[in-house]
Amino acid sequence: MEKKIIVTGGAGYIGSHTCVELVKSGYTPIIIDNFSNSEKFIVDRVEELTGKKIEVEEGDCGDYEFVKSVFKKHAEVSGVIHFAAFKAVGESSNLPLKYYQNNLLSTIIMLKVMEEEGVSNFVFSSSCTVYGEPDQLPVTEDSPTKPAESPYGRTKQMCENIVTDFSKVTKGFKGIFLRYFNPIGAHPSSRIGELPIGAPNNLVPYITQTAAGIREKLTIFGNDYDTPDGTCIRDYIHVVDLAKAHIAALDYLLAEKEDCLEVFNVGTGNGNSVQEVVDTFQEVTGVKLNYEIGPRRAGDVEKVYSDATKVENGLKWKADISLAESLKDSWNWQQSLK
Numbered sequence: 001m002e003k004k005i006i007v008t009g010g011a012g013y014i015g016s017h018t019c020v021e022l023v024k025s026g027y028t029p030i031i032i033d034n035f036s037n038s039e040k041f042i043v044d045r046v047e048e049l050t051g052k053k054i055e056v057e058e059g060d061c062g063d064y065e066f067v068k069s070v071f072k073k074h075a076e077v078s079g080v081i082h083f084a085a086f087k088a089v090g091e092s093s094n095l096p097l098k099y100y101q102n103n104l105l106s107t108i109i110m111l112k113v114m115e116e117e118g119v120s121n122f123v124f125s126s127s128c129t130v131y132g133e134p135d136q137l138p139v140t141e142d143s144p145t146k147p148a149e150s151p152y153g154r155t156k157q158m159c160e161n162i163v164t165d166f167s168k169v170t171k172g173f174k175g176i177f178l179r180y181f182n183p184i185g186a187h188p189s190s191r192i193g194e195l196p197i198g199a200p201n202n203l204v205p206y207i208t209q210t211a212a213g214i215r216e217k218l219t220i221f222g223n224d225y226d227t228p229d230g231t232c233i234r235d236y237i238h239v240v241d242l243a244k245a246h247i248a249a250l251d252y253l254l255a256e257k258e259d260c261l262e263v264f265n266v267g268t269g270n271g272n273s274v275q276e277v278v279d280t281f282q283e284v285t286g287v288k289l290n291y292e293i294g295p296r297r298a299g300d301v302e303k304v305y306s307d308a309t310k311v312e313n314g315l316k317w318k319a320d321i322s323l324a325e326s327l328k329d330s331w332n333w334q335q336s337l338k
């Protein structure tokens with residue numbers, strides 16, 4: 001039987017890579033996207049990469065009537081992967097209501113319509129941001145969540161709470177929170193990748209745009225942290241590996257007979273410093289980066305990287321693309337945008 005999966009935000013960075021992997025694994029993605037932070041040509045590229053026509057429903061996940069009509073139109077949906085959300089940390093502090101309204105409402109509406117339509121399987125895009133500055137490294141799923149530094153981070157925590165409360169009273173509901181660490185890279189074909197609007201906030205797109213001459217200079221935000229080279233440590237995961245974790249999550253949910261709500265960290269299990277990322281990028285691409293050391297960025301966590309044991313055992317999934325390979329793919333994608 002065809003396994004139809006609604007993918008909200010399916011034209012976005014992680015969503016588009018996940019749609020490719022869904023088709024490869026025999027699922028049929030149905031994209032819901034309002035294209036507020038994504039481009040239609042990316043869907044064409046997903047079709048090109050998969051050789052399949054991809055159904056797209058253009059609209060807002062916060063619009064109940066619209067979401068309802070999508071579920072009615074595509075009867076017998078097997079599950080939902082909910083990516084659609086605003087994600088700019090800085091902007092969220094300036095426009096908190098925009099973030100709360102969009103990120104919370106879309107999640108609530110998805111759950112409400114799933115319940116009404118009898119769809120049980122839900123994969124939610126969460127973030128390692130819920131751990132804040134962890135007390136112990138690597139971070140396991142049992143680590144306490146900490147007050148978030150930004151409204152964006154709070155929306156991720158609040159959505160997890162909403163899903164958790166809903167799951168307790170909804171018979172037949174099965175859910176997974178995937179707490180992503182730092183997604184980087186692009187599809188090895190360079191046909192899909194990240195499309196930041198304006199100056200990127202995240203490290204790797206800033207690096208590739210600097211290397212491409214779009215930005216004059218990269219600033220490393222602080223080298224006086226308590227880490228071996230003084231720069232912050234993160235767990236950088238290739239977006240294709242991350243996409244595959246969603247397939248593993250769906251496979252798990254579809255095979256599970258009992259109601260469940262599981263949390264999995266999705267990272268490589270390795271920490272790399274900002275300086276290591278910069279050095280590796282220069283090494284693998286042969287491009288010299290113009291960079292300087294600047295002051296710390298407010299709200300940055302010193303070091304965070306995942307304990308990947310639970311996801312490896314529970315979902316039979318493991319990241320296998322190296323940092324070097326990931327940075328090469330990011331650079332190839334950047335160059336393809338010329």
Ligand code: UD1
Pocket residue numbers: 087089127128129149153182201202203204206218219220221222232233234274297299300301
């Ligand atoms: C941020 C968010 C996280 C979100 C993720 C993806 C916070 C605390 N976390 O993660 O919730 O899921 O983005 O959108 O905001 N850096 C530089 N120079 C730059 C850019 C970044 O040195 O120009 C450094 C940062 O200080 C940090 C590292 O690179 O140490 C990674 O930064 P970034 O890519 O923005 O991701 P996070 O802050 O880890």
